[in-house]
Amino acid sequence: MTAMRTGRGKVDGRLMQRANRALVLDLVRDQPTLSRAAIARQTRLSPAAVSGIVDHLVREGWVREEGAVVTGTVGRRPLRLAFVPEARLALGIDLDVREISAALVDLGGRPRTVHRVAVPSGADPTVVLALAADLARQAMSEAPAERLLGVGMAVPGMVRWPDGVNLFSPNFGWRDVPIRAKMEELLGVPVLVDNEVRALAQAEHQYGAARQARTVVFVDAGSGVGGAVILDGQLYRGMHGAAGEVGHNTAEPHGPRCGCGNRGCLEVFASLIGLEMRVRDALTAGRVSSLTGRQGALTPKDLACAAAAGDELARELLDHAAEYLGLAVANAVANWDPELVVLSGPVIREGGLFDSVLAASRPAVLEVARARVRVTSAEIAENVKIIGAASLVITEHLAASL
Numbered sequence: 001m002t003a004m005r006t007g008r009g010k011v012d013g014r015l016m017q018r019a020n021r022a023l024v025l026d027l028v029r030d031q032p033t034l035s036r037a038a039i040a041r042q043t044r045l046s047p048a049a050v051s052g053i054v055d056h057l058v059r060e061g062w063v064r065e066e067g068a069v070v071t072g073t074v075g076r077r078p079l080r081l082a083f084v085p086e087a088r089l090a091l092g093i094d095l096d097v098r099e100i101s102a103a104l105v106d107l108g109g110r111p112r113t114v115h116r117v118a119v120p121s122g123a124d125p126t127v128v129l130a131l132a133a134d135l136a137r138q139a140m141s142e143a144p145a146e147r148l149l150g151v152g153m154a155v156p157g158m159v160r161w162p163d164g165v166n167l168f169s170p171n172f173g174w175r176d177v178p179i180r181a182k183m184e185e186l187l188g189v190p191v192l193v194d195n196e197v198r199a200l201a202q203a204e205h206q207y208g209a210a211r212q213a214r215t216v217v218f219v220d221a222g223s224g225v226g227g228a229v230i231l232d233g234q235l236y237r238g239m240h241g242a243a244g245e246v247g248h249n250t251a252e253p254h255g256p257r258c259g260c261g262n263r264g265c266l267e268v269f270a271s272l273i274g275l276e277m278r279v280r281d282a283l284t285a286g287r288v289s290s291l292t293g294r295q296g297a298l299t300p301k302d303l304a305c306a307a308a309a310g311d312e313l314a315r316e317l318l319d320h321a322a323e324y325l326g327l328a329v330a331n332a333v334a335n336w337d338p339e340l341v342v343l344s345g346p347v348i349r350e351g352g353l354f355d356s357v358l359a360a361s362r363p364a365v366l367e368v369a370r371a372r373v374r375v376t377s378a379e380i381a382e383n384v385k386i387i388g389a390a391s392l393v394i395t396e397h398l399a400a401s402l
């Protein structure tokens, strides 16, 4: 009994020490001009305890002391503490159907050099993950191993947490791929794997449009349509990694077949891949459009330009996409009761759909929520999934490394 109590006491003591270090580090990160005395006041830790923690954080490179100034009248002004974002790094990998990209990201969410490689279409998981591992090694060689917290990956489709098994990825055509286990075997470092829109949500929650927000719904329309939910400040993943998957909400029960096997999912009407198919179907059915001959490599901008130039098919498809995305926003508001909805992805951004999605959502949003829920655009313009993948690692592993 005594031994157990002693054992538990040691563990509790270490956890408490880490928790206090994390508390102090968070304060220094959020308020860049704090002194040791100010931290003691805010945390109610004793000045001696704060000094011990700050000494440790300075020694380990997390925090720098700045601004030692001696003045004649008020004596020695207290040192300010500054957070050092480069103290640790996490590697973020964005595994997209067409391209893999990877970069080291610092604790402030800033990526270093972004490395990229194209994915051969139809390649099997072994080939794709070997490419990702090669890219990861290139990026990781840019920093000393002891500063690396770990590797995070953003992957399309249903990803189970925390074992990182890709249960189903309609766009890759994968089922039950143990991505985390395979990448850890290839790289020999801890790897975390999550759905790509959850990675985006994590990045926006830490560094972008959803900072400070507690309950947020994300809707992203790109190659596919995805979603994510933050509940009480934490990503909510569900039992199988599919919570918030708005892309497979049914929009039309008898609509065209979706990559997931069901019919008429939102993704069929509002993803880039879906829009390309709708253009192809319309042209095959004899519709006249300026998009003839371009349906293989359409961008949302092409559609927006064609619509602006009076192309009826492009206008119709974009209006349809906006209407269904708007309904998905309204449904998500009814389901999750968020304070904020963040819209992202090239179909919304480059397709110029933000205002029309908002307008389509409003009549369908519960009246009580209409004036209270804010809808906004994502803020991080570039490499958001790399930053998000790295930020998963930072969120999960930072406290343990303090």
Ligand SMILES: [Zn+2]
Pocket: 247, 248, 258, 259, 260, 261, 262, 265, 267
């Ligand atoms: Zn579907």
